[in-house]
Amino acid sequence: MAPSHDYSSSADAAPDSAVSFSLEGVRTGFLTCIPVALGVAGYGVAFGVVANQAGLSVAEAALMSTTVVAGASQLIAVELWADPLPVTAILVTTVAVNLRYSLMGAALERWFRHLSPAQVYGSLFLMADENWALTVRDLKTGSGRGAFLLGSGIAIWTFWVASTVVGVLAGGVIGDPARYGFDFILAAVFLALAADLWDGRSTLVPWLVALATALAASSMLPGRWYILLGGLAAAVLEVIRYDA
Amino acid sequence: MREGWLSLDPFVVAVVLAMAVLTYLTKVGGLWVLSRLEVSDRLEAGLSVLPGAIVIAILGPELASGGPVEWAAGAVVLAIAWRTENILLALCGGVLAVVAFRGLV
Numbered sequence: 001m002a003p004s005h006d007y008s009s010s011a012d013a014a015p016d017s018a019v020s021f022s023l024e025g026v027r028t029g030f031l032t033c034i035p036v037a038l039g040v041a042g043y044g045v046a047f048g049v050v051a052n053q054a055g056l057s058v059a060e061a062a063l064m065s066t067t068v069v070a071g072a073s074q075l076i077a078v079e080l081w082a083d084p085l086p087v088t089a090i091l092v093t094t095v096a097v098n099l100r101y102s103l104m105g106a107a108l109e110r111w112f113r114h115l116s117p118a119q120v121y122g123s124l125f126l127m128a129d130e131n132w133a134l135t136v137r138d139l140k141t142g143s144g145r146g147a148f149l150l151g152s153g154i155a156i157w158t159f160w161v162a163s164t165v166v167g168v169l170a171g172g173v174i175g176d177p178a179r180y181g182f183d184f185i186l187a188a189v190f191l192a193l194a195a196d197l198w199d200g201r202s203t204l205v206p207w208l209v210a211l212a213t214a215l216a217a218s219s220m221l222p223g224r225w226y227i228l229l230g231g232l233a234a235a236v237l238e239v240i241r242y243d244a
Numbered sequence: 245m246r247e248g249w250l251s252l253d254p255f256v257v258a259v260v261l262a263m264a265v266l267t268y269l270t271k272v273g274g275l276w277v278l279s280r281l282e283v284s285d286r287l288e289a290g291l292s293v294l295p296g297a298i299v300i301a302i303l304g305p306e307l308a309s310g311g312p313v314e315w316a317a318g319a320v321v322l323a324i325a326w327r328t329e330n331i332l333l334a335l336c337g338g339v340l341a342v343v344a345f346r347g348l349v
Contacts, residue, residue, distance in 0.1 A: 035332030102274030188338035230301025
C-alpha cells in the first residue's frame, strides 16, 4: 500500500506564526537537501560540459553558477552563447525562464512573513527549484523551520558550483551526457518531488490544468513560458473555484 | 577562443552579473509584491496549488518530448519515490533505468 502524502491536516493544525529562523533549521535544511544536491551535481556537471563547449573558462562558468544559481536559465544562456554575445537574447530568456521563481517565492510568503527582511531576502538568493520544493514540503508539515530554504540552498549552491567546475574541466573528456543518463536527472528529480507534493484528490484538477496548459503552451511559445503559464492557470482556476 | 582556466573576460563578467541581478529580482519579486498586499483566503488557495502545479508544468513537456524509454524510467522513479519517499534512491533508480532501457532499445 502506498504511504499517504496528505500533509494538509498537519499544516492546518500548526499555526504559521510559529515559523522561526534558527541554526537548527539551517542544519536540517542542509542535511535533508544533500541527496537532492547530489542530483543537482549531476546536472551541474552537464552544465559545465556545455559551458566548456560554448567557450567559457572555468572561472567564467564558476562565476555564473556562483551568482546566478538558476540551472535552467544558465543552460539556456550557454546554449545561446556566441561571438559576439547576443546580450539581449541572453538577458530576456534569463528573465523569462526565471519568472517562475516569482510565483515560487510568493508561495513561501505565508511562512516568510514572520521573518526579518534580511532573513527573507538573503534566503531567496539561494532559492532553486529543488530546494524550494523541499522547503515547501517541510513547512507544510508545520515544522516552523524558516531557515530551511537557506540551509537547503547552501547545500545546492555548494554542489552546484563545485560540479560546474568539475564539468568544465571534464568537458573535453566526457562525450555525450545522455550516455550516462545525465539528461534524465532533472526529470527524475521532479518526478520524485511530484510524488511528494501529491496532496490527495484535491490536487488532481489543478495538476491536470497545469499539465494541459503547459503542454499547449510549450508547443506554441518559445522558451520556458509554459512553466509560468501552467502554474498560473492552475492558481487562477483555484481562485475562481474557491467557494464555487 | 579565450585561453586559460582562470581567464575572465570583463564583458562576459558584466553579462553574467546582469543575469545574476535579473535572476535575483525574479526570485524576490513575487514575495515582495505579495507582502505589500492584503492576501485573501481565496488568493491563498490559489497560491497553495502553485508548488505542485509548477512541478507538473515543468515535467509535462519534458516527458512528452521523451519516448517510451523515458516514460518507463519515469514510472520507475515514481514507484521508488512512492514506496521509499527517498529522493536519492528514486533518482539513482531512474538514471540507472534510463541507461539500462536505452541499452535494450
